[in-house]
Amino acid sequence: MTASVDPNHSLLFETLWTPPAGEEAPVYTIRLTNLGATPLAGFVLCFSGPARLQAGAAIENGRLVRRFSNHSTIAPPDGFVLAPGAVWEASSRQLSYPLRHWSDGARNAYVVTAEGTILPARVLPTVSTVAENAPRRGTARAPVPLNAPQPLSIVPWPKEVAGIAGGQVPHGLALANGPAAAAEAADAFRDITTRLFPGEGLVRDIHQGGLPVRFAERAGEVEAYRLDFAADGVLVTAAAPAGFLYGLITLGQIFRGARRHPATFLFPVAGSIEDAPRMGFRGCHLDVARQFYASAEVKQFLAILAWNKLNRFHWHLTDDEAWRIEITAYPQLTEKAAWRGHDLPVPPLFGSGPFPTGGYYTQDEVREIVAHAGRYGIAVIPEIDVPGHSFALLQALPELRDPDETGEYASVQGMPNNCLNPAQPKAIAFMETVMRELAGLFPAGILHVGADEVPLGAWSGSPLALAMLADLAGADAAKAHARHNNVETNHDGADDIEGAPTAVLQATFLRQVHASVKALGCVTGGWQEAAHGGVLDKASSYLIGWRDVPVSARLAQEGYDIVVAPGQAYYLDMGQSTDWNEPGAGWAGSPSPRDTYDFDPVEGWTGEQLAHFKGVQACIWNESMADRAIFDRLVFPRLSAIAETAWTPWEQKDWDRFIVNAALMPNLYGHWA
Template sequence: MSIQNRSALELETSWTPATEGRAMAYALRLKNNSGETLREFRLCVSGPGRVDPTTAVEGGEVGARLSNFTELLPPDGFALEPGESWTITVHGLSWSFKHWTDGARSAYLAFPDGRTLAVSAAPTKLTGGNAPLKRGVEAYPVPAAAPAPMSIIPWPNDVSVSGRRPVPAGFALVAEGAEPEQAARAFTALTEALFAVEGIIRPVSEGGVPVQLLLKDVLGPEAYEIAFSTASVSISAATRTGLLYGLVTLGQIWRGARHFPDTYSFPSDGHIFDAPSMGWRGLHLDVARQFYGEAEIRKLLAILAWNKLNRFHWHLSDDEAWRVEIDAYPALTEIGAWRGEGLAIPPLLGTGPEKSGGYYTKAAIRGIVADARTFGIEIVPEIDVPGHCFAMQQAIPSLRDPQEKGSYYSVQGFPDNCINPAREETYAVLEAIFAELIDLFPFKTIHVGADEVPIGAWSGSPEALAKLRDMNGDAMSEAHARRLNVITNTHGADAIDGSGAAVLQAIFLARVQNFLATQGCVTGGWEEAAHGNVIDKEKVYLCGWRDVQVSAALAGEGYSMVVCPGQAYYLDMANSPDWDEPGASWAGWSAPEMTYAFDPVAGWSDAQKMNLRGVQACIWSEAMTDRAVFDRLVFPRLSAIAETGWTKKERKSWDRFKASAGLMPVLYGYPLS
């Protein structure tokens, strides 16, 4: 068989929601446009959507399945003749589809001899009519008249300017001393990364207006002042980062006036005094579900700096992949970084049968960390443990109790995906991994995940049950053993309080945090790390992802909190409930204006606010099956969260923000289609 043309095999999928008297239906129609008859094949598809393993199926049956990867099998003896189609209809999913990106994003045929054939997979259609599918950045045109005279995001906290002067051709930076010189180099690199041909930085010989960079020790570490006059511009700050932020503001003013001179002006007189409202203004990026190359990470960091975001939470491991080179365990990247037909990790989330994926070498990471620090950004690496470890376990199988029996499943459909807290080898492996990470990431903050451990985790492990018995007695150990092979965590992935799984996770986290503390590190975790209340609150911070009420309660218990609620700050959530929008929906949806208006500390007491570290946008990559979808979901909501973290609430204005949002840089630049 030598079918080469991808379009010779086509997969059309449709989604019919359940109604009264009618079950949901996910129909997959394979069309054979080739000239050959197809026999003994498996149709392999991957999500994000997940087929329920116990579902009713018409036209075939479900074969092997792992999370969002599913094999669909035709009836015995079936032959798909040229010009004919085969339809299989699934009536059960892990969750109902809401958006066009939920359905199959990749497909191929696999044969008993190991051969595969590519299948063209069209976006899933909604039965009953479809609007054009949305990809790329929503246009936010600059209006003829804007609510503010200058284009700046995040908006400064004290602006007192007047007049209008001709827009300079660019700026010649005048810097004396180490900090000003470093700020000048950083801003030059930043503008070259984002706006190379615009010439924001140019010498006096090309018309560049001198900009003095001055040190002023009385200002805060990220604060700055800009002074405008008809003859000069100066920027004052106490640190290199403060000077860089002042230059970013100046560059934004320049770009607005340069590109839209009828709307925005360059002031001839006055001052800007500015400082951030929150110390932690972050972005989380999941590179396990989808891989982003070094060049993409570097440009994304430049975009963060242009938004005055100062933390990059790098989610380097999950069930689907391991992405960081570790000398002590090369199998982590040799096995865990790749997906494909016949590999330890099958195609997932839109990848195909070919080997795909990647990882970051130590050399690449050192360069990325250096770039980030130049831009005032500290990087926090995350190795997600003890759950979300399917890929890690494929590389290091001894992290599972060899006598463990039965199975439990994560909320994402991965079996037995938690490394075992009762095994000494677990800690030996982790300490070796963390030691190498600490050497790579000088911020000395390591995020350990601790989220979504299934309530049935380790219920078939004799070692874990013995540890439970030692810690909490026979009753808890026996109760936990009864969860073996019980389907758990189909809803409420964090509802493990009081369970044996929570006790075992607490034992694990206490030991891991103690190790990191001995290395001088702060430990980060998702909100579930508070289970058991065993970690040292003085040396930890938590990311509150569910809602502001949970984050407030944890802050009231003394935890330092970064607020990143799924319903507003998870940038994989769709922009609207409409089918034609890409993205996820489990936490709801949030249009850019809703994200902008969201108050991350609504209802918090003054005492709780004392434990607010800041805010963070989170990009989870399950729905990011193409880069135009990434652009659509991330921008301009990333800038909306950046302004919440920087600008005082009373100084915010959606109309002013919207007028400038179209001037902010995006990662790929796909227009709305």
Template sequence: MADYRLEASWSPVEGSFGRFTFTLFNLSTKPLSGFTLAYTSLTRVADKYVAEGAALKRRVANFHEYSPPEGLTIKPGGSWQFTVEGLTNRPKHVTSGIKSAYLTLADGRHVPVSFGDLMLAGAERGELQELLPRGEVTEPFSLLPWPLFLSLRPDDMPPVALYPAAGSSAKNIRAVEKVLALYQRLFPAENVPFTLQPVQGGRQIRFKGESSIMEAAYELRFTAQEIILGTDDAGGLLYGLISLAQLLHGARHNPETFQFPVFGTIADQPRYTWRGCHLDVSRQFYPVPDIKRLIDILAWNKLNVFHWHLTDDEAWRLEIKAYPELTEIGAKRGPDEILLPQLGDGAEPRSGFYSQEDVRGIVAHAGMLRVEVVPEIDIPGHSSAALLSLPRLVDGQEAPDGYRSVQGYPNNALNPAVEFTYEFLGKVFDEMLPLFPSDYIHIGGDEVPHGSWLASPLCRALMEREKLAGTAELQSYFLRRIKAMLAERGKKLAGWNEVSQGGGVDRVGTLLMAWEKPEVGIELAGEGYDIVMTPGQAYYLDMAQAEDWREPGASWAGFTPPEKTYAYEAEGELAEELRERMRGIQACIWGENFVSRAYFNRLVFPRLSAVAEAAWTPCLRKDWLRFAAIVRMWPTL
């Protein structure tokens, strides 16, 4: 139990984003004086604010530190209250308040402070609403994503297990073992779907090499004696076996609703080649076992791209041996560290990064499951962790607070006119090459603040020399150089939609992700870019799922219940002649709101599976109630 507790409430104020009221309770047996209070919150204090009963001492992004009135002493059992009016946004959900807090005492010690939800006068209490209906099925088969074609007759009793027919090749037996191991990791308490030898009451799988019309396609033909799995593609083999495991899982887990087929056919192939899921590990660090489990979940849902967001303002998470400072400094946040506490960080420093050996293990695990790992090093913006770790990246003549990012970070973009920037990134890319076999390296390119670099003498000289006007053209100059560096190393450039600004980069070998709104993807395709659709309004899994104050999550893109995510049609109004530019779709998991496993699971699931079905299943084959009935049996983190 903490000796101190901080409560926060918000009240609306006409003409502003409202007022915070904070109350610090002294639950210890000693009087408290000579301290400062720090907390982190996504609802930040603006440049112009009014604080009553406290003085704002420091503010960096989501980190705020206050001093009490001089001479204040809080007696045991007493409290101190102060208010702040002048916020950067209006909080809309219970998680928009405090995400961590601590006190710094007079002797310099940092001590934890407990805290609660952001309170709103008049807000309803009680249980969160159920966002997923019980669902119903017209065909009693648990398959998700739903296949392209299905015509099956159910059996009254599922087989004890499925096993490879005598004479099956070593490749096919290994595939069975791979999916068996996947199932056991995801459902360790369930009976296994496969054995490697015949079993009484089981059914054999006969593998047949059949030409597929596209990658990852497969066909399953069921009889009372055997199941024929036809494909000539390694992905199709994996997905066919996963479908069998799903069918058997549902028939055992919920036999009142689901059954296993005795006769019939499944013919299946994916709708899109890029079926992705992004994970931000900068705001919150996920240990290696969590990353591998998420990849297992992606494979179970037939997703095939893991977009790994490894760096941001908050932390640099990838070991680069040429620059150990990136993880010695840039992967650690704390009250006495160079990187101050951010969302979820309290009195104790927190750190975490992935060694190159960790990365090799994760990439190998993903490759075994036909999941491509696309790494992201977010540049030139979102680079505070790198800039604070390597001061040589900074133009020393630039004003230290010349611009600020939308998240509140000062001067957080790598400088295009500092030549060391390119030497640094070249060595980073060189160390990434043997770790990531993906054709793509994602370089971010998003949210560079308007006005970035304009106060840098080096950039002013570069702009004059190259005849560049403004931040967007400076970024375009920078990204064209980065694209050339990647091309020299045999890699293609992926980035967020802002890469196209200021003239953009060469369209050939470039893949852009449209996140700000769906219309952006249509515009990019029209400009000749290959695109992945990942609009925040449907596929950002950190968005709150309802307007209800009690719902956790972000709110900048509105609220997104699972049914909206499921029903969203990413192709939208994309003209027929542009659809070949659309490589696929992707879910994004940004970490600001995921300060607990419970929040992660509530926000990510079942919406991740909803994106997976949209990526695989033709629109006319989707069914929300069937999806709802099946997805409640699917695994979470």
């Protein structure tokens, strides 16, 4: 595979979207313009983005050579020559994932010549043929008014604020010596503020204008704190490093608000704040499989989580598109499955391009990031998503498949044969080894095993799996499952396998994985589908409810500990409205920041159900986020909206106050609308 640098080969790739109208099907149109001086013949065009053609889709003025999930290869008509200055236009009306927003279109494209040379194309944002095209990028924030609903800038809002009186705004905060727990928090606070607000000098010595901040210990909850304000300084009282850190973060937010907007916000010289979180589990998930985030990005994001007083980082390390963590027993995983590219085991997806793209974390880097998070009061939860979502893994380790398996099944995302086989002993041994290595890297003692979106037809062509199914559920069940072989079973939304033979096989796999996790002294996390078959020990596991709002309450009623994270409210990859110009996905809905803020995760729950409520979690999936300005737009301020729900008593929430204060919260990449 070679890249052409010949200026005679210059290509422009454009995509256009015409949504359905009446009985007219939608149209996805591609245009390839030859801007060079050399004609092109005998080539194929490859492109990828969230939009997905149907398998076997008809192409007008072309031919579908291959559709692999969101990556498509098409060819022009036989004998076609793309002359200099000419345009080849082709289109299709058959999509399994249609476009809802401009970011759904192709993000990368390249031509492969008859000689096998790769010619990258310049790609423009997808254009709607029926809407004004003005793609939005960067975080939108409300203006800070002269008269804010509250004179203190704090997110999330504290439990109790009393007797506040304003005075002179200091130039910074001088952190005094204190007990060991306070010193640990002070070091973390210095690091966070230096990362998030470089150049502001938020922490400074008294001789440089810093206001004295003193510390005192008291018994109580580890995340609770108290601030007492006086003209000569501030006293922070807490029981543990997390409480001291959260008190300092609140103080830092107050200071920044008053310093940056002195006509709107004040800095107290009297009064107090007494505070503690509403929920114990305040989480954020980050998918690093679809798009890779380097260690520096992850550390910066952890600082933002801490600034929002979030305390769980769910690290989605594997998926169909990549494997991102070093496992010493299986070096093939990072050698082969951490990279995507043309003619690699995993093809270009979601705009990753023809040349090797990706990355992974070494175990030393993981230890460093986990320790970094711990300083910020954040527990890191790794996810190895199995048995589904395992295409990249199986490309790296094909010996984990049934060698006699035939036929093809596909996930809802169009990934072929992407599930670890419950009847393959090597697959079980693999998971035991991986879990053992992870347990040594993640001291929080929680290992998330995924268990979501296994296709209905999974393993339907595997003699090993069918024999296992016959033993477990009878010959008729095995025969019924075999009829799914080479049948397209995925449909709109994720496959629902409840009550199907597939669920029996998944439960068998999960029972063994859960047993190995328990043997390591760890808790098993899973998406809601991990409940299939009832094989989890509820005392050593928890589930994340994601598909709809009622499911979390139903699972809590069954006795599962639940983290609430419905796609309709807490999936931050969803567009913020149905407007074409907003980026993001749309299959679960279009929650605005106000929708996310107003969502009550336990509305209508009974006392019995609330006993199993652990907390809430934001989920950041990354199909749309090759453009980091899209990340900033989609994640902020909705991440802070979820953080306030997780921390602030419901009766204390106030949207008008929140959205003004959110304007001072940091984003990750500095892209602002």
